[in-house]
Amino acid sequence: MAVIQELETPALLLDEAALERNLSRMREKMAHLGVALRPHVKTAKSIEVVRRALVGQPGGITVSTLKEAEYFFGQGIADILYAVGIAPSKLAHVTRLLAAGRKLTIILDSVAAAQAVGNAAAIAGVVVPVLIELDVDGHRSGVSPDSALLLDVGRAISSNRHLELRGVMTHAGESYNCASVEAIAEMAELERAGAVQAAQRLRKAGMPAPVVSVGSTPTATFAKNLAGVTEVRAGVYMFQDLVMHGIGVCRVEDIALSVLVQVIGHQPEKGWIITDGGWMCLSRDRGTSKQAVDQGYGLVRGANGGSLADDLILVSLSQEHGIAARRDGAPVAPERYPVGTLLRILPNHACATAAQHERYQVVSGGSEILKTWPRVNGWS
Amino acid sequence: MAVIQELETPALLLDEAALERNLSRMREKMAHLGVALRPHVKTAKSIEVVRRALVGQPGGITVSTLKEAEYFFGQGIADILYAVGIAPSKLAHVTRLLAAGRKLTIILDSVAAAQAVGNAAAIAGVVVPVLIELDVDGHRSGVSPDSALLLDVGRAISSNRHLELRGVMTHAGESYNCASVEAIAEMAELERAGAVQAAQRLRKAGMPAPVVSVGSTPTATFAKNLAGVTEVRAGVYMFQDLVMHGIGVCRVEDIALSVLVQVIGHQPEKGWIITDGGWMCLSRDRGTSKQAVDQGYGLVRGANGGSLADDLILVSLSQEHGIAARRDGAPVAPERYPVGTLLRILPNHACATAAQHERYQVVSGGSEILKTWPRVNGWS
Numbered sequence: 001m002a003v004i005q006e007l008e009t010p011a012l013l014l015d016e017a018a019l020e021r022n023l024s025r026m027r028e029k030m031a032h033l034g035v036a037l038r039p040h041v042k043t044a045k046s047i048e049v050v051r052r053a054l055v056g057q058p059g060g061i062t063v064s065t066l067k068e069a070e071y072f073f074g075q076g077i078a079d080i081l082y083a084v085g086i087a088p089s090k091l092a093h094v095t096r097l098l099a100a101g102r103k104l105t106i107i108l109d110s111v112a113a114a115q116a117v118g119n120a121a122a123i124a125g126v127v128v129p130v131l132i133e134l135d136v137d138g139h140r141s142g143v144s145p146d147s148a149l150l151l152d153v154g155r156a157i158s159s160n161r162h163l164e165l166r167g168v169m170t171h172a173g174e175s176y177n178c179a180s181v182e183a184i185a186e187m188a189e190l191e192r193a194g195a196v197q198a199a200q201r202l203r204k205a206g207m208p209a210p211v212v213s214v215g216s217t218p219t220a221t222f223a224k225n226l227a228g229v230t231e232v233r234a235g236v237y238m239f240q241d242l243v244m245h246g247i248g249v250c251r252v253e254d255i256a257l258s259v260l261v262q263v264i265g266h267q268p269e270k271g272w273i274i275t276d277g278g279w280m281c282l283s284r285d286r287g288t289s290k291q292a293v294d295q296g297y298g299l300v301r302g303a304n305g306g307s308l309a310d311d312l313i314l315v316s317l318s319q320e321h322g323i324a325a326r327r328d329g330a331p332v333a334p335e336r337y338p339v340g341t342l343l344r345i346l347p348n349h350a351c352a353t354a355a356q357h358e359r360y361q362v363v364s365g366g367s368e369i370l371k372t373w374p375r376v377n378g379w380s
Numbered sequence: 381m382a383v384i385q386e387l388e389t390p391a392l393l394l395d396e397a398a399l400e401r402n403l404s405r406m407r408e409k410m411a412h413l414g415v416a417l418r419p420h421v422k423t424a425k426s427i428e429v430v431r432r433a434l435v436g437q438p439g440g441i442t443v444s445t446l447k448e449a450e451y452f453f454g455q456g457i458a459d460i461l462y463a464v465g466i467a468p469s470k471l472a473h474v475t476r477l478l479a480a481g482r483k484l485t486i487i488l489d490s491v492a493a494a495q496a497v498g499n500a501a502a503i504a505g506v507v508v509p510v511l512i513e514l515d516v517d518g519h520r521s522g523v524s525p526d527s528a529l530l531l532d533v534g535r536a537i538s539s540n541r542h543l544e545l546r547g548v549m550t551h552a553g554e555s556y557n558c559a560s561v562e563a564i565a566e567m568a569e570l571e572r573a574g575a576v577q578a579a580q581r582l583r584k585a586g587m588p589a590p591v592v593s594v595g596s597t598p599t600a601t602f603a604k605n606l607a608g609v610t611e612v613r614a615g616v617y618m619f620q621d622l623v624m625h626g627i628g629v630c631r632v633e634d635i636a637l638s639v640l641v642q643v644i645g646h647q648p649e650k651g652w653i654i655t656d657g658g659w660m661c662l663s664r665d666r667g668t669s670k671q672a673v674d675q676g677y678g679l680v681r682g683a684n685g686g687s688l689a690d691d692l693i694l695v696s697l698s699q700e701h702g703i704a705a706r707r708d709g710a711p712v713a714p715e716r717y718p719v720g721t722l723l724r725i726l727p728n729h730a731c732a733t734a735a736q737h738e739r740y741q742v743v744s745g746g747s748e749i750l751k752t753w754p755r756v757n758g759w760s
Binding site (some may be wrong): 079086320 | 385444496520644665735760
């Protein structure tokens with residue numbers, strides 16, 4: 001069997017044992033809350049990972065691109081929510097998928113978008129299933145659950161025979177910035193309450209809203225009650241990362257994703273260990289920079305994933321170079337990490353780091369490569 | 381002919397007219413200084429771009445990965461410098477290329493690395509051409525030009541019959557952080573003087589150093605004298621970007637690379653225009669954050685690349701969403717940018733943004749797509 005020592009660095013590693021633990025934990029959490037999980041595949045972009053995430057679930061997924069939708073439909077996934085507000089230039093693609101019998105649901109948050117989708121659907125002779133996107137935390141897109149606009153958008157959809165109003169969805173993206181587990185639990189309740197309120201307002205006005213979809217990994221992890229919610233969307237929980245660790249969602253040992261890099265030199269006076277892993281393989285994400293513990297561009301572990309005697313982080317990156325140094329700035333003798341030493345970097349942000357790679361080398365606690373799983377990157 | 385309005389967004393655009401102007405300017409600069417250009421392909425990763433960059437030059441290129449080396453050898457490039465300190469796990473690949481008759485030169489900066497390369501070369505029965513990497517500005521890797529270590533590394537190479545000492549190379553990466561054109565010119569002289577000094581010390585000690593290689597786009601642009609230098613390496617000058625603009629290397633109009641995105645919604649009270657271009661298509665690079673003018677995550681232009689009446693920048697990104705807003709924070713009426721409006725985002729960092737895409741849609745000042753050029757991403 002191949003081992004990681006034979007890989008050319010940098011290479012993306014996925015620890016299957018940690019992955020399975022993360023999947024089980026979320027599965028149990030959802031069962032405890034009595035809600036279905038619609039995994040968001042934007043982090044993993046891998047059918048192998050997603051099949052494992054779907055164990056015990058209805059089978060629907062969430063995607064972030066139409067390329068993901070194409071790929072996962074082709075792999076046998078039957079029910080897909082495209083959870084980015086629809087852009088008019090993508091409507092021909094959407095209606096083509098629907099005309100081919102695919103069950104694809106889109107989201108939107110304006111009357112103008114509803115009209116654009118309705119027009120495209122009429123031309124294509126299809127009916128487009130639609131969720132209204134809600135804004136519960138001021139994070140990004142969506143209409144407010146208590147706004148008049150919600151009902152206006154609802155009517156623009158429900159009155160159009162080429163559109164099918166399926167309900168509402170929201171994503172409490174601000175949960176990533178919460179300072180405590182209690183704050184995340186409050187955010188989860190805000191997300192739930194807003195989505196349920198919006199669905200009830202639509203129903204009271206005579207419109208259908210069978211779907212009440214919420215989610216983010218932090219809120220899914222710490223929600224205490226999801227009454228009225230029909231499905232939860234989450235993605236990064238599969239791999240976890242240092243940002244999730246920093247807000248209490250996981251332990252460092254739960255991080256299933258890492259980048260294997262190699263020592264290529266030293267600057268002893270500065271305490272620098274130069275590696276061949278730069279922002280190209282890690283991304284420029286600095287998601288921990290405002291957290292209580294700043295992990296630089298990533299936390300350094302040993303070749304097999306264990307902690308090192310030195311507390312090393314990546315302090316600087318260029319395209320194909322990463323500089324590791326002790327967090328406390330103390331010098332590190334070069335002979336502790338000779339040229340050729342393999343290291344694993346735990347990423348700040350799993351979605352961004354995985355996106356820099358075409359495949360996962362799957363390991364399980366050791367150095368054997370059990371299998372290789374491809375990813376579906378890009379947009380077209 | 382296809383037009384950009386038919387593309388699904390986000391999509392990477394390359395303006396050929398701006399590209400050709402950038403290439404001409406550098407060609408003239410090198411001719412004026414009497415030095416050969418060895419273009420660095422890490423930004424473009426495209427044979428079409430590189431062929432144009434090589435007009436009037438000897439034909440050698442610089443790469444940042446062995447995958448680039450494989451690809452460009454396959455496309456007919458005969459002389460390649462792999463400009464990242466060699467990692468031991470890549471030596472089997474390097475010696476395989478050399479055994480196949482490829483002219484690949486590597487770099488290193490330690491006796492340990494020289495020994496590792498020598499051992500691999502002996503096993504493979506090849507001779508590996510080597511440059512010693514120099515550190516002239518404390519930026520990253522390399523040995524100091526005035527150090528005893530330089531001669532030690534030189535001897536470790538020149539005394540090994542499986543290694544061929546070809547000379548020295550350095551990259552003044554700190555030039556990206558210079559505050560003025562004058563400071564960049566001084567950095568160029570530091571780079572030149574250090575490299576020439578190192579080569580002279582090697583020669584004086586009886587070692588060969590025919591190659592004296594320097595470069596970065598800023599220092600190449602503002603160098604006044606390159607006496608003693610045999611070649612210049614630069615890459616981002618082909619496309620330019622907001623970081624280069626911020627340090628005076630180019631004008632905004634010279635930026636040849638942009639990402640086409642589309643308006644998908646608004647948050648009118650906040651003055652936000654929501655687009656479908658997030659960090660996945662732009663990267664998380666915030667290279668202008670410490671410059672005199674902070675460009676957020678990118679500068680917003682019209683569909684055809686022209687400036688807008690509003691001074692819009694991207695103020696926030698998530699994976700597939702970008703929030704555009706006026707730089708001064710003033711509100712923007714949604715009807716100025718209706719859902720479906722196409723916008724071009726000029727990137728902070730061309731290398732990082734281009735890396736998020738598989739191909740270039742080549743335009744030239746307008747909306748027609750003249751051709752599509754693939755990129756070579758990844759490592760293996």
